[in-house]
Amino acid sequence: MKRVPLKQKVLKENDRIAAELRARFREQGTLALNLMSSPGSGKTSLLEQTLSHMPKDMRAAVLTGDIATENDAERLRRVGSATQITTGGSCHLDAKMVERGLENQGGGPLDILFIENVGNLVCPAGFDLGEYAKVVILSVTEGDDKPLKYPTMFVRADVMILNKIDLLPHVPCDADKVIENAHRIHPGLDVIRTSCLTGQGIDEWIAWLQGRLREVRSRQAR
Amino acid sequence: MKRVPLKQKVLKENDRIAAELRARFREQGTLALNLMSSPGSGKTSLLEQTLSHMPKDMRAAVLTGDIATENDAERLRRVGSATQITTGGSCHLDAKMVERGLENQGGGPLDILFIENVGNLVCPAGFDLGEYAKVVILSVTEGDDKPLKYPTMFVRADVMILNKIDLLPHVPCDADKVIENAHRIHPGLDVIRTSCLTGQGIDEWIAWLQGRLREVRSRQAR
Numbered sequence: 001m002k003r004v005p006l007k008q009k010v011l012k013e014n015d016r017i018a019a020e021l022r023a024r025f026r027e028q029g030t031l032a033l034n035l036m037s038s039p040g041s042g043k044t045s046l047l048e049q050t051l052s053h054m055p056k057d058m059r060a061a062v063l064t065g066d067i068a069t070e071n072d073a074e075r076l077r078r079v080g081s082a083t084q085i086t087t088g089g090s091c092h093l094d095a096k097m098v099e100r101g102l103e104n105q106g107g108g109p110l111d112i113l114f115i116e117n118v119g120n121l122v123c124p125a126g127f128d129l130g131e132y133a134k135v136v137i138l139s140v141t142e143g144d145d146k147p148l149k150y151p152t153m154f155v156r157a158d159v160m161i162l163n164k165i166d167l168l169p170h171v172p173c174d175a176d177k178v179i180e181n182a183h184r185i186h187p188g189l190d191v192i193r194t195s196c197l198t199g200q201g202i203d204e205w206i207a208w209l210q211g212r213l214r215e216v217r218s219r220q221a222r
Numbered sequence: 223m224k225r226v227p228l229k230q231k232v233l234k235e236n237d238r239i240a241a242e243l244r245a246r247f248r249e250q251g252t253l254a255l256n257l258m259s260s261p262g263s264g265k266t267s268l269l270e271q272t273l274s275h276m277p278k279d280m281r282a283a284v285l286t287g288d289i290a291t292e293n294d295a296e297r298l299r300r301v302g303s304a305t306q307i308t309t310g311g312s313c314h315l316d317a318k319m320v321e322r323g324l325e326n327q328g329g330g331p332l333d334i335l336f337i338e339n340v341g342n343l344v345c346p347a348g349f350d351l352g353e354y355a356k357v358v359i360l361s362v363t364e365g366d367d368k369p370l371k372y373p374t375m376f377v378r379a380d381v382m383i384l385n386k387i388d389l390l391p392h393v394p395c396d397a398d399k400v401i402e403n404a405h406r407i408h409p410g411l412d413v414i415r416t417s418c419l420t421g422q423g424i425d426e427w428i429a430w431l432q433g434r435l436r437e438v439r440s441r442q443a444r
Contacts, residue, residue: 038261040260040364067372068372091345119372120313120342120345139363145291148293149290150261
């Protein structure tokens with residue numbers, strides 16, 4: 001929707017609410033993450049694995065965004081706390097939806113808030129949700145050229161989860177080439193290779209989360 | 223971008239150009255198809271297979287939309303006629319881009335024009351491109367719940383290509399369940415199962431195209 005002049009106004013209002021959310025997360029020492037990917041790259045599966053493998057003393061919850069259905073929240077509630085945000089047609093989450101989702105969620109301050117965006121590798125990258133970091137999940141089935149074809153998402157991401165690596169023997173995708181292309185768009189981008197079917201890489205991802213949580217805590221203390 | 227009031231105006235202008243394109247395609251007896259899917263579901267691979275297996279007397283060409291890169295047109299030019307439309311950030315093709323793409327393409331009237339949309343299972347469904355039919359491609363790696371989670375795309379589609387069926391033994395996806403979910407959203411939706419790696423289902427897809435082309439020709443004669 002590049003050519004709609006009112007977009008600037010919408011984005012300004014979004015940025016105001018996102019700034020409030022960011023201040024709240026910082027004050028409470030919450031690591032807030034915005035998880036984005038194409039439909040079916042494995043956001044919900046990654047969160048199922050993450051909630052199952054999280055250290056027991058860590059308070060975590062998920063806000064999960066979808067255009068329709070409560071399926072993802074239902075899946076995630078089997079392993080942890082999850083609240084559905086149904087966007088009613090919108091192709092991305094915005095900060096207002098996250099604010100309302102937090103109200104619906106209730107509960108006390110969190111160590112980690114995972115915000116699972118609508119499955120869309122384009123539009124969600126344009127909306128600040130007050131998160132500390134953006135996580136892009138890319139499945140090896142999507143092909144090794146995707147960072148070049150959807151550059152904004154990969155420029156803005158803080159980490160790329162290269163998921164479904166168990167399928168590498170069966171698909172025409174070179175994992176090193178995906179990472180090389182991601183680094184052409186975003187030099188130094190953190191990369192973690194995972195399989196949510198086999199559990200490979202989940203420990204590394206949890207360690208990444210713990211590192212970011214330590215950063216958030218040290219900023220909170222200042 | 224549901225909440226931007228100017229969207230109505232943009233859509234009205236889009237519909238005006240789409241109606242002109244539709245009239246032109248009808249007059250020339252061209253079957254115009256709008257191919258939509260998530261990133262990496264196999265739109266370009268399907269078109270590579272299609273152009274390679276098309277009857278020799280059929281004049282076909284592709285307009286291929288991407289946010290960035292000319293990669294897809296370069297791939298497709300090895301097997302047929304292809305023109306890249308680079309959207310410069312926009313998450314979907316609109317009728318104006320197709321009109322300009324046709325100007326850049328040149329050449330005479332076509333039997334089939336394939337319009338490969340930007341990889342996005344949400345926004346492209348909202349923009350009429352003057353096509354005769356909408357084609358949604360869904361890969362089995364995306365999971366069997368996708369028709370329920372992205373209903374607009376499946377309501378508006380005229381056929382669903384269920385692609386990458388060669389991967390079914392390796393992914394937690396039930397093809398019958400995908401089709402059942404698609405039919406819950408859109409009863410009677412045509413479905414073709416394909417693998418662009420093995421070539422399975424391509425003959426059925428070509429036969430579907432020939433059936434639609436006969437419809438277009440019979441309307442042209444009226």
